[in-house]
Amino acid sequence: xxxxxxxxxxxxxxxxxxxxETRWEIVAAFAAFVIVLAIGFSYNPQxxxxxxxxxxxxxxxxxxxGGVNYFLKGTTRQGNVMGRDHCYTADNGKEYVKExxxxxxxxxxxxxxxxxxxFNGACN
Numbered sequence: 481x482x483x484x485x486x487x488x489x490x491x492x493x494x495x496x497x498x499x500x501e502t503r504w505e506i507v508a509a510f511a512a513f514v515i516v517l518a519i520g521f522s523y524n525p526q527x528x529x530x531x532x533x534x535x536x537x538x539x540x541x542x543x544x545x546g547g548v549n550y551f552l553k554g555t556t557r558q559g560n561v562m563g564r565d566h567c568y569t570a571d572n573g574k575e576y577v578k579e580x581x582x583x584x585x586x587x588x589x590x591x592x593x594x595x596x597x598x599f600n601g602a603c604n
Contacts, residue, residue, distance in 0.1 A: 541582035553601030556580035567598035
């Protein structure tokens, strides 16, 4: 005579563990979420010197270091567009300053090589 399988054993045999692909997709999605979250919290335009915003509500541009001045750290603004001078070290080890300045009513920037190094947004 054949034994009848209990419901409990049938249910257990029907369940399948998540496949490796599904687990990998969950891990990848979580990692992507964490990376996006970390980038969002770490980006601060006031400390990075990136030009941010749009320039729709003021018609003048102002530069606190008086224009192109590689030896003085400055902040350049036009409306809600802002750039702060900051140092940059190239792959070859040479130091540059990213100098923001006004040209007409626009905030522009350029890199300048600092022969004696760069510190706190200005060439030495």
